[in-house]
Amino acid sequence: MNGMPLENPRHRIAVLADQCVQCGLCLPVCPTYALDGNEAESPRGRIAIAAALAREQISPTPELREPLDHCLGCLSCQRVCPAGVKYEELLVETRGLLGPATERPGLLLxxxxxxxxxRWLLGLARLTRATRWLGRLLPGGSHGPWRAALTLIRGRPGPHPGPPRPNxxxxxxxxxxxxxxxxxxxxDADAERAAETLLTAAGYRVTRLPAFCCGALDLHDGAIRSAEAAADRIRQAxxxxxxxxxxxxxxxxxxxLRQALPDVRVDDPYRLLAERxxxxxxxxxxxxxxxHMPCTQANVARSDAVLVQLLQRIPELELKRLPAPPYCCGAAGSHVLQFPERAAQLRESVLSQVDILDVHWLLSSNIGCRLHLAAGLDERASSLPTLHPLTLLAQQWIPS
Structure with a gap:
């Protein structure tokens, strides 16, 4: 699904790794290197491990694969790399070679x-307040995936726009x-309704695909077969x-989505809205x-500047952008469930920046990031609302 020769993934990994010139320009933007100060927890350290694994110079012991599992896949390194190393491909291929980690919370995922x-379980949990009493049943010092999941689903619902008007x-x-x-x-149903409202107002016709997983969680965890099945489902839909x-x-x-549909324009809504x-x-x-600018928005969508321009269209809104890498919130797909303590450490660095700014809202466009940040605010007994930028834009939109 990456356009790679699947018959020899080891050779492909070695070729990708050889592109790295070991310059170290990736180190200042790597969140895990900033967290650990350990070369193995840096992009070039992981590239060296991947190359050695591909050439069968080392065995994939739990200790050796841990830095690869710790990688957030934020791709800040790929964005600044002067040699053009395709780090995402390298990481995905190496994790695919190793397969999912034994600690991967497969049931939760x-x-x-x-x-x-x-949706059914979330509704039931909120109706019965099950997240509260289940949390009390877990050991006080527990920081495992189940406790992390419970903190994430205590989301605080925000305002949502009305139904879209005809074009x-x-x-x-x-x-x-x-x-x-x-x-x-x-x-993020509110944000999806907001996207439909704004796109319709901008003159687009809007339709929907069915709701299912795109395969990102499996792809980045090394579950390649499940990821390929998801890609097939995307193409069929x-x-x-x-x-x-x-x-x-x-x-x-x-x-x-882009890998599954290479000939289709796939984006977040901001560029389409900006065009009209x-x-x-x-x-x-x-x-x-x-x-808060999620790593994937800055480094994959690369629509951060467009989003800022759209938000600046709201009169009197004072926008404070949180600092750039290595400030990653630590959510990173299944990382927040598999390594909740590390994720909490990374989140604290982001929330400390929020404290400095003294704001009325915290905006973030990635659902995993926003739930993770909201959970951290709850732990601080903070009432600061978290919102998707599209929800705020739709909330302030003036119907014509």
Whole structure:
């Protein structure tokens, strides 16, 4: 699914690793290197491990693969690499060679990847307040995946826009298909409604694909067969819709969607909205907000500047962007469940920056990041609301 020769993945890994010139420019932007100060926990350290594994110079012991499992896949290193190392491909191929880690929370991820089941369980948990008493049943010092999952699903629902209005722009409108995803279709339903509202207001016709997992969780955990099955499902779903563009409100899905549909324009909604921004007007909002830029939005979607421009269209809004890498929140797909203590350490660095800014809202466009940050705020007994940027834009949108 990466356009790689599957018949010899070891050779492919070695070729990718040989592109690294060991310059070290990746070190200052690597969150795990900043956390540990350990060469093995840096991009070039992981590249060296991957190369040695591919050439069968070393055996994949648990201690040796741990730095590879710790990698967040933020791709800040790939963005600054002067040699053009394809680090994402290298990481995915190496994890595929090793297979999923034994500590991978497969049961929890199975629930997350099934939106219908996840929605039912989430509704039941909130109705019965089960997250509270289940949390009390776990050992006080427990920091395992189940406790991490419980903290994440205590999400605080935010405001949501009304139903989209019909497109009255006249003429032929481009059709945009929204990919709901798995966790996003449940926990970010407000943002998806907001995307539909704004895209319709901008003159696009909007349709939806079914809600299912794009395969990113499996792909980055080394479960290649499951990831390939998800890619096939994406292609089948896309073939059934008549659309010009595919968008997702969660940038964590972008890479796998683009790999599955290389000939389709796949993006987050911001670029499409920016192309017709003159059709959108917004109510003033005299507030100060912090903007957390998920790594995937900055390094995969690369739409961070466009998002900032859209938010600046809201009159009187004071926008404070959180610092760039190595400040990663630590959510990173299944990383927050598999390594909750490390994820909490990384999150603390981000929240300390939020404290400095003294804001009224915290915005983040990736559902995993926002749930993780909201859980950290809850632990601090903070009432700071977290919101998807699209939800805020739709909330301030002036219907014509």
């Amino acid at each position: 199975g629930v997350v990847k099934r939106p219908g089941l996840s 009255r722009s006249g003429g032929k409108a481009d059709t945009v298909a929204i990919f709901p995803g798995c966790a996003a279709s449940v926990q 896309w073939a059934k819709v008549d659309a010009d563009h595919l968008v997702t409100v969660t940038p964590g899905c972008l890479s796998t 921004v003159d059709q959108l007007s917004f109510h003033p909002l005299p507030a100060r907000v912090a903007l």
